[in-house]
Amino acid sequence: MRLLGSHVSIAGGLHKAFVIGGKIGCTAIQIFTKNASRWEAIPLDDEKISQFQDAWNTSGIQTVIAHDSYLINLGSPQDELWQKSQYALFAEALRCEQLGIPYLVIHPGSHVGSGQAQGLRRVARALNRIHQQTPGHSTQILLETTAGQGTNLGYQFEHLTAILDLTQEPERLGICFDTCHVFAAGYELRTKEGFQRTFDAFDRLLGIKLLKVIHVNDSVKPCGSRVDRHQGIGEGEIGLDGFRWLMTDSRFETIPMILETPKGRDPVVSDQHNLRILKDLCKTIER
Template sequence: MIIGAHMSTSRGFDKVPQASLNIGGNTFQIFPHSPSMWRAKLPDDTTARNFKYRLAESGIKPEDTLVHSGYLINLASPKPEVWEKSVELLDLEIKIVEVLGLKYLNFHPGSHLGTGLDEGISRIAKGIDVVLSRNEDSKVILLLENVAPKGGNIGSTFNELRRIIETCSYPERVMITYDTCHGFDAGYDIRSKAAVEKLLEEIDSEVGLNRFVMIHLNDSKYPLGAAKDRHERIGEGYIGNEGFYHFLSNPEILKRPLILETPGKDPEHAEDIKRVKEILGENGDSDD
């Protein structure tokens, strides 16, 4: 099992690999900069070199890790200033990911702010095209994350994610992350073997399992279909221990890194990682 958590970079990028091992993980997710700010900068040579050294020393594979884009980015925005700033920041984030020697940059597709799904998808695809055209030699892959269906959000269904991918000019460089809380918000149930199989069938038919790269493993504070986007610690929400058992027992799921974005800091993440391992070990086989 490849599992880790979103980790703080407040002490430096180079501290993240060992901190991940300390909580029982073998992967991690980080922000490339403060997620609530438009401002960002490339790591200097020393910072990048130290990070790569510590990553190699930890044994964590770069392709198992994830960088999460800043929260202000909205490529679906109808406001020209916001759209342009989003493009500029996503462009810089790709460069940060590359400098750190990592591969995957995860971002939320964005909100159309009431202007409609079609227009929003068109703006997202255009933004992706601009950013990737500026980074044609980069090996960084963009990951669209499924989101909760609220506030004009685009990407709560795999059909919407497929439409974004099909509309952009670089489909080979755009893949997906599946967030279990966001999916639960959108009505994707994973609390039985059949439900997980149904989820995977839809992913395969809409975007292809080959594009399904990462998993955000979060419980939900609210019931199925609530569209609230409130993460809960593993086993303490409406997905629950049994739900995660069925989800994680599917061999297709465990082919992908599991990244916790649950409430709390390192001690709580350590407990959640331990809990995930217990869930897979403490339940007997079930076909329910």
């Protein structure tokens, strides 16, 4: 059974995410473990941790994934922000470990004019420090593919390879593949041949075994635009065929797939609609 779900709200408490996920029909969910627009986080106490784990155990959710705060920039050339970002990511990694969440998805960061090579080195150095502070932790940090907007790093598979090569414990890292981001970055997904070329390149440079989570989103903007704008499944520039190839590829059967599509007026209804499309696509083409 494929693990399908969405990024859901934690309003009212972390444990409430399972209620929303259940209404949508998720078997996997992605959450922020804290307010994503603030640096600070209220420490987790034993009651909150137990509440979260009890809700998880009694839900139909098999996998929980966390996403880090968008404030974090491990590629920043500014030492103050770089140090602050490291501390914030360490705190989020610790929260995931306490909650039993296996994956923490992060955007690699932005070089902000210092150049890609320097930015990638900064990201790797920051990850090395965080790994040094979390020996024995089971939560794995996942580098997310990006669209390449502005000075964002991670829009080429080679960027992620460079980070892995520069880290001292690369086995503690994995990859989150975002369909909108990869497409906007210039990788083709619309045709079967283009889809295969993209994943052949991914496998050659990174290895399919490093792929732990897939964000399933259509793109408002065309291939190669390097503009990060998500759209509902089949409603954007990728179209339904690209998602057919994804949903019927046996290599991805056990990899959690998470929607980050626009929510509309009713987030539950919007997510149900997009999940239904993905499930239907599984039946429309022979393997």
